[in-house]
Amino acid sequence: MGTIEAEFEGAELGDERLDRRLVYIAQLVGANPGASFPTSTGNDANLEATYRFLNNERVTPAEILAPHVRQTMRRATQVELVVVAHDTTEFNFGRFEREDLGYVGRGKSFGFYGHFSLAIDFATQEPLGVIGVRTHERSGTKGRRGHKALQTTGDNESRRWLEGAIDADALLRPRNAPIHVMDREGDSYALMAELVQQGLRFVIRMAGQKRKTQEDGKTVGEALLGLVVLAEREVSITTRRLSLLPAYRKNFPERNARLAHLRITATQVTLLRPASSSRSPAKTLTLNVVHVYEPEPPVGEPAVEWRLWTTEPVDTPDQVFAVIDAYRCRWLIEEYNKSLKTGCAFEKRQLETKAGLLNALAVLAPIAWRLLLLRTLVRDDASTPATHVLTPVQLKCLAFALRQLQRPPLPRAPTVRDAMLGVAGLGGHIKNNGDPGWIVLGRGFEKLLTVEIGYIAATGDERCDQS
Numbered sequence: 001m002g003t004i005e006a007e008f009e010g011a012e013l014g015d016e017r018l019d020r021r022l023v024y025i026a027q028l029v030g031a032n033p034g035a036s037f038p039t040s041t042g043n044d045a046n047l048e049a050t051y052r053f054l055n056n057e058r059v060t061p062a063e064i065l066a067p068h069v070r071q072t073m074r075r076a077t078q079v080e081l082v083v084v085a086h087d088t089t090e091f092n093f094g095r096f097e098r099e100d101l102g103y104v105g106r107g108k109s110f111g112f113y114g115h116f117s118l119a120i121d122f123a124t125q126e127p128l129g130v131i132g133v134r135t136h137e138r139s140g141t142k143g144r145r146g147h148k149a150l151q152t153t154g155d156n157e158s159r160r161w162l163e164g165a166i167d168a169d170a171l172l173r174p175r176n177a178p179i180h181v182m183d184r185e186g187d188s189y190a191l192m193a194e195l196v197q198q199g200l201r202f203v204i205r206m207a208g209q210k211r212k213t214q215e216d217g218k219t220v221g222e223a224l225l226g227l228v229v230l231a232e233r234e235v236s237i238t239t240r241r242l243s244l245l246p247a248y249r250k251n252f253p254e255r256n257a258r259l260a261h262l263r264i265t266a267t268q269v270t271l272l273r274p275a276s277s278s279r280s281p282a283k284t285l286t287l288n289v290v291h292v293y294e295p296e297p298p299v300g301e302p303a304v305e306w307r308l309w310t311t312e313p314v315d316t317p318d319q320v321f322a323v324i325d326a327y328r329c330r331w332l333i334e335e336y337n338k339s340l341k342t343g344c345a346f347e348k349r350q351l352e353t354k355a356g357l358l359n360a361l362a363v364l365a366p367i368a369w370r371l372l373l374l375r376t377l378v379r380d381d382a383s384t385p386a387t388h389v390l391t392p393v394q395l396k397c398l399a400f401a402l403r404q405l406q407r408p409p410l411p412r413a414p415t416v417r418d419a420m421l422g423v424a425g426l427g428g429h430i431k432n433n434g435d436p437g438w439i440v441l442g443r444g445f446e447k448l449l450t451v452e453i454g455y456i457a458a459t460g461d462e463r464c465d466q467s
Contacts, residue, residue, distance in 0.1 A: 003449055004030035007068040007129075007366040013059055021053050022064060022363070030367050031446040033344045034439040054351060054359045064362035065133060068369070072119050072129030073171055081122040082178040083326050084131060084168045085333040086161060086186065088115045089340075091347055093357075100354035102137025111347075112137040112354065114340075114361065115160040117168045118333045118369075119178070122325070127332050127372050130365050131168045134160050135358060161186050162194055169200050179203060179312070181330045184251070189274055192309060193282040203327045206289070206307035214270040214284060224291050224307070227265035231317035233324075234261050237304060253302045260304050264324070265291045266314035288314045290323045332372065339368040339375075343438025367442075374441040378420035386410075386419035397451040398422050423448055 008026045011019045025041075028050075032040045041047040053059060076082050090104050092111045104111035117132035136157060165180045172178050180195070180202040187207035195202050209221025242254040270286045290308040297303040308327055313319045340346050344364040351357045377389055386395055398419065399410050407425040411418055421429070424436035427444030436444075 003027075004367055004370055007071055007370070008064075010067045010070065011063060012066070013063050015058070018053065018056070018059060021049060025050050025053060025363060026367070029363065030370070030442070033364070033367050033371060033442050034342075036345070036348065036350070051351075051356075054363070055353065055356045056359075057355070059359055061133070061135075061358045061362035064359060065130070065365060068129055068366040069131060069171070072131050075128040076119055076131075076172055076178075077175045079121040079123065079128070079176075082128065082172055082176045083120045083122050083181055083329040084165070084172070084178045085118045085120060085181045085330045086115070086164050086168075087118075087183065087330075087333040087337065088113055088160065088185070089337040091341075091357075091361075093347060098352050098354065098357075101357075102139055104138070112357075113157075115164055116333060116336065116365075117164045118336055119168070119172070120329045120332055122179070122329065125329055125332065126376055127336065127369060129369050130336075131171055132164050133362070133365060134164055135361075136160065137354075158188060158191065161188070162191050165195060165200055165202070166198060169198075177201060179326045181327055183330065187309065188277070189271060189285060190277040190280040192287065193273075193277070193280050193285050196285065196287075196311065197282070201311050202309070203312065203323055204309045205327065206309055209307070211274065212272045214272060220269060220271070220289070220307075223267065223269050224265065224289065227267055227291070229263045230266055230314075231264045231320055232262065233264065233321070234259055235304075236260075255302055258298060258301065260294050260297070262292050262294055262304060264317075264320050266320050268314075288312065288323075290314055290320050292324060332376070335375070336368060336372050339372045339438055340364060343371040343442065344368050370445075371438045371442050374420065374423070374445060375436070375438060377416050378424065378435055378441065379417070384416040386414040386416055388416050390419050393455065394448060394452055395419065397455050398426070398448055400455075401426055401448065401451045 005023050005027050008023050011022050013019050013022065028042065028046060029040050037050055038047050041050050090111060090113055092104050092109050093101065095109055097110055101110040102112055103109065104113070112135050115134040116130060119128040119131045120126065121128055161182060169178060178201065180200055182202070182204045184205050184207040186204045192202070192204065206220070209219055211220045213220060213223055215223055237255065237258050237260045239257040240252060240255045266288065268286065268288050270284050273280055273283050288310050290310060292304070292306040294304040306327065308323060310323050312323050314323060344367055346361060346364055349357065349360050351360055390398065395414065402409055402422055402425060405426065408431065410422055421431060423444040424441050425444065426447040427436070427440040429436040429440045429444070
């Protein structure tokens with residue numbers, strides 16, 4: 001794990017001074033990502049330079065993010081299989097109107113929507129980085145549109161799922177043929193037909209079971225009944241509190257943590273083209289379906305159930321487990337959105353124009369990725385050695401810093417989790433308080449890098465270049 005500045009080096013903003021300024025801003029903000037710009041920049045001169053940079057008409061979000069995308073592509077070449085999770089999140093800046101912002105929520109607040117594509121290592125479920133970002137806003141004047149209009153209009157928001165997948169796939173091939181993962185919002189006949197035509201692999205959660213199939217006019221739900229159980233698995237289910245949004249409560253009911261015993265079936269179905277996708281050239285679409293369900297949930301608890309569309313093979317237990325594990329990677333993009341909003345406090349940024357906010361989002365996107373990586377690593381399997389994420393020099397510096405702060409020492413053979421809890425300790429985390437949060441991990445890691453720089457300056461030991 002190198003410095004956050006490495007995710008911005010090599011930017012091509014058309015001016016070397018702007019390139020240097022971007023790296024410096026990333027260094028300042030990355031050291032305290034949850035703080036406001038006045039706090040993180042440290043003084044009036046740095047604050048003014050930061051605002052000038054973010055509001056500079058010559059600077060674009062794509063140019064800011066380009067070095068991080070290249071680093072993500074580089075990391076992707078080092079793993080065997082990449083999953084790309086896609087998701088859209090809302091950025092709400094309240095009722096204070098800002099230049100060029102649209103409406104979010106119920107149309108009473110100003111903001112925009114961000115659609116992110118996050119590359120993930122399938123084997124370790126570690127985030128590799130952001131591979132694509134798209135933003136859009138709503139004017140609040142469209143009203144309801146029919147199927148034909150939705151399929152032909154250029155501003156159809158659903159296009160972001162297809163375009164994001166195609167763009168990410170093109171960047172990662174030929175070294176990797178990634179599996180694209182989407183939630184229920186990606187369950188569209190036209191989208192899946194286009195992905196199949198483009199030769200893309202995917203796992204998409206099914207939104208409904210009423211689609212008609214070629215199998216004697218059965219619905220998809222009927223086609224899934226009575227299938228032989230192919231595999232079983234026990235999984236730990238986390239606590240989920242009742243959502244404040246009424247629209248979410250049906251799909252995401254409240255539940256308690258438990259160990260769930262799941263059964264898994266799989267089959268292949270051929271869908272008939274629905275009226276809502278009449279412009280799709282594919283009259284039929286053949287896909288595999290994996291059905292995961294909990295036959296006997298505890299009394300009062302909602303049953304776990306997933307129905308997954310996929311292009312992956314589903315003939316053996318190992319194959320269906322691979323499909324399920326690919327979809328389970330999707331939780332990381334939900335955590336990434338939280339990292340942007342909580343760890344990086346993006347919605348609290350006091351920029352007055354959409355252009356400035358989008359540039360700020362591009363600066364914060366790699367910082368949010370690194371916070372997510374740190375938090376993912378702290379939950380890593382206890383058997384993974386700490387050298388998986390830190391160099392010997394960094395471990396030596398971490399052990400020294402913990403002693404100086406009179407924090408619990410590292411074990412003789414530390415694991416990844418030991419090392420990340422140590423890093424969090426540098427940031428002020430107390431072990432008895434559970435897993436550390438976004439901000440304390442980021443603060444601790446920046447302190448570790450500062451200690452490492454001092455060590456190298458004092459000893460001339462530069463072996464950390466191997467990181």
